[in-house]
Amino acid sequence: MIVFDRLCRYVKCLDNFSSVLNLKTCSRCKSSSTSSHRWKIRQNKDEYVELAREQGFRCRSAFKLLEINDKFRLIRPENLVLDIGAAPGAWSQVASDIVFRNSEERIFQAGVRGVIAVDLLNIDLLSGVHILSGCDILSESTHSKISQLLIDKKCDVILSDMAPNASGIASLDSENLFNMNSTVYNKIAVKYLAKGGSLAFKFWQTPDLKDFSNLLKEKFKLIKTFKPKSSRKESSEVYLIAKSFI
Ligand SMILES: C[S@@+](CC[C@H](N)C(=O)[O-])C[C@H]1O[C@@H](n2cnc3c(N)ncnc32)[C@H](O)[C@@H]1O
Known part of the structure; x- marks a missing residue:
């Protein structure tokens, strides 16, 4: 079960990683709203978002x-x-x-x-x-x-x-x-x-x-x-x- 949990976290990390890639795409996308654009920039700079990614947590909370x-x-x-x-x-x-x-x-x-x-x-x-x-x-x-x-x-x-x-x-x-x-x-x-x-x-x-x-x-x-x-x-x-x- 512990191995399974680690696997879940690993998959989640990949998930987070792909969302980072998406952020880069979206930041150039003209259709993305200004507020969501600001949210994405803030997420990218946030040290707890980064830590959550590193430690396999689903979000910074x-x-x-x-x-x-x-x-x-x-x-x-x-x-x-x-x-x-x-x-x-x-x-x-x-x-x-x-x-x-x-x-x-x-x-x-x-x-x-x-x-x-x-x-x-x-x-x-x-x-x-x-x-x-x-x-x-x-x-x-x-x-x-x-x-x-x-x-x-x-x-x-x-x-x-x-x-x-x-x-x-x-x-x-x-x-x-x-x-x-x-x-x-x-x-x-x-x-x-x-x-x-x-x-x-x-x-x-x-x-x-x-x-x-x-x-x-x-x-x-x-x-x-x-x-x-x-x-x-x-x-x-x-x-x-x-x-x-x-
Ligand atoms: C800030 S998020 C929680 C984040 C969570 N603590 C975590 O660490 O992943 C707040 C959540 O409350 C849920 N929520 C709001 N009203 C609710 C309700 N009446 N019943 C159940 N969940 C509700 C929302 O769907 C949302 O997912």
């Missing part, structure tokens, strides 16, 4: 979770982790690396250990990860799929790097993210997080952040906000970390 976990020790070997908004899968790669750190094989075991990755989009196969692609975390049918995978156990860690599609109106986007995170908290975390478990949720630096952390204070012993170095400076993104679920 892997480093955000690595930083979060270095600082707060949320995920530990043998844990059951739920990764929400997981595509393309970089956080699940990091989580699986940690969960199976001491194991010879990476095999997801329902109700025992491994990573459950949920997204509306497709997530390619990853060892140690049970993938729920095409699943909306806000829908009841997804909740029952998660429940079946947990059997009688609860998650040790719940991660959410989700964000709604940007509308361009900051206050509306912020309200949408607040509603999304509140639903995940009330319908998933409260129900499926083990006592003593931890959360990491993406948020934006808006007044809603304070309201949401006040909500979490009722149920967690420790709440922190954290901006990883690998999170782009121009982004208002931060992570809300909650530890020791009561």
